Amino acid sequence: KQEVTQIPAALSVPEGENLVLNCSFTDSAIYNLQWFRQDPGKGLTSLLLIQSSQREQTSGRLNASLDKSSGRSTLYIAASQPGDSATYLCAVGAGNMLTFGGGTRLMVKP
């Protein structure tokens, strides 16, 4: 059974810092990996989708990498802003199913 782990569980940084969120998964037989953002009490917003054949995806200040063989993905956020404060969820896709990690709660302080 696929297990997804996110480290750290919580992170607090000053505005402007570059930061890295980590995601690891136990079964490398995946179709894709997605990073989502969730604001308190809200639904999920898809940030980046990396197909299993890809190594990374970029969108604005966000860059996500995927190393399928080692079961790891990272989300890099450049020049963090207070508006980036949210919970970031990693989800591994196999078939049409997503298995979610527990998330990293990010707080960016002005």
Added chain:
Amino acid sequence: EADIYQTPRYLVIGTGKKITLECSQTMGHDKMYWYQQDPGMELHLIHYSYGVNSTEKGDLSSESTVSRIRTEHFPLTLESARPSHTSQYLCASSEGRTTDTQYFGPGTRLTVL
């Protein structure tokens, strides 16, 4: 911007009541999903559908039921709500290919007293 809607957004109800959580999408997506998320915890898949008249149970056992009579509509029903059903319920849809992203609705926060 994804067009997927959930109603109600918040619901507080007494034990034993029957409730239906609505989810609809206007993107013509074949696949739809229901996830359950307790506060500060992971999302767990409880139901999914590959299309009209198709419903399957997810990884997490749930006393709820779903139906898919129309492509755009995927309601979730609890016949007799209990306090253990208190949670956030998130609906999602995807186009149908295994490599597609899932689009999420805003969620319904259910509290059963």
